Amino acid sequence: MAPSKERQRKLARAKLDRQMARRAAKERRRRRVGAATAIGIVAVLGAGLAVWALGVFDRDEDTTEASGESCSWTTQAGADATRDVGQPSTENIPSEGTRPATLTFNSLAPVTATLNITDAPCSVASFSYLAGRQYFDNTKCTEITEEGALHCGDITGDGLGGPTYTYFDENIPVATNPSAPPSGSVTPAYPAGTIALTSPTPGQNGSQFLIFFKDFNPATPKYPIIGSVATGLETVQEIGKTETVANDAGEKVVPKSDVLITSLTVGEVGATAAPAAPAASASTAS
Structure with a gap:
């Protein structure tokens, strides 16, 4: 139902x-x-x-310290290959701190320098790499420039000498006022003792470098700074007084007596260079 x-x-x-x-x-x-x-x-x-x-x-800072800087080297196929020492590593480049360097000119007392990794990691890496392969040893400083610097690292002496690679600019100083009165309040872009790179083509650095023995303050700085003299500046200044003769372009910049880098070494990151001995007579005879 x-x-x-x-x-x-x-x-x-x-x-x-x-x-x-x-x-x-x-x-x-x-x-x-x-x-x-x-x-x-x-x-x-x-x-x-x-x-x-x-x-x-x-962990950003720690990671950077662990992995280091990455650098880029541009191969120069047409570069002088008589002293081809290869290329530095591109990875894990130290990114902070300093490295000591020691330069010996002729038989003079050593000049010590401090290379600035923090502001120019790739430049210092290349400079240290070349020094570690005795690239600079027994090479002439080819000019005493009108800017007040020794021009070294040009191993062929023709203005084009360098390794088979180049790299970019780092740490070009900011321009200061070159026309300001010498009151001591203006720091020049390149104080005496500055070590900077130079190259025939801007932005393509190799092995050539300058050691300024007097202040230089251009309106437009163009030389990347890699470090500064720690001890022995008086030796560089004495070398800067060497008599010069004209080059092929008529510029009176070629040392009449050879200025020879007999040795250039670079120490480990964070190390301190040994104090230079008192300067000997600054005769540059080879």
């Missing part, structure tokens, strides 16, 4: 109530899960912020 209409209505109502109850329970579960997830996210973020505040995620 079929259920009465009243019975059918009660059954339908009960079914609807069960459906509504299941939906309500499902919604409550969804809300609980959502709240728990949100709490978990907040907790994780809070913990992360706390850990970050303690410096756990602050």
Whole structure:
């Protein structure tokens, strides 16, 4: 016998109530899960912020120190290959600190220098690499420039000498006012003792460098600085007094007596160069 209409209505109502109850329970579960997830996210973020505040995620500097600088060397196929010593590494170049260098001219007392890794990491890396392969040893400084510097590292003597690679400029100083009165308040772009790179083509550095024996303050600095003389500047200044003769262009810049780098060495990062001995007579006879 079929259920009465009243019975059918009660059954339908009960079914609807069960459906509504299941939906309500499902919604409550969804809300609980959502709240728990949100709490978990907040907790994780809070913990992360706390850990970050303690410096756990602050690893940029450490990573840089561990991996070092990346440098780029451009191969120069037409460069003089008589002293081809290859190329430095391109990765893990020291990026901070200094390296000591020692230069001996002729039989004079050594000149010590400090190379600035922090401001010129790739330049110092190349200079150190070449020195480590005796690239500069027994080479002439080809000019005593009108700017007041020894011009060295040109191993062919024709202005084009260099390794079989070049690299970009680093640490070119900001121009100061070259017309300011000499009140002592203006620091020249290249103070006496500055060691800077020079190249026949701007931005393509190789082995050529300058050691300034007097202040030089151009309107537009162009030489990238790699370091400075620590001891022995008086030796460089004495060499700067050497008589000069004209080159092929008629410029009176060629030393009449040979100025020879008998040795150029570079020490380890952070090391200190040994103090130079008192300067001997600054005769530059080879």
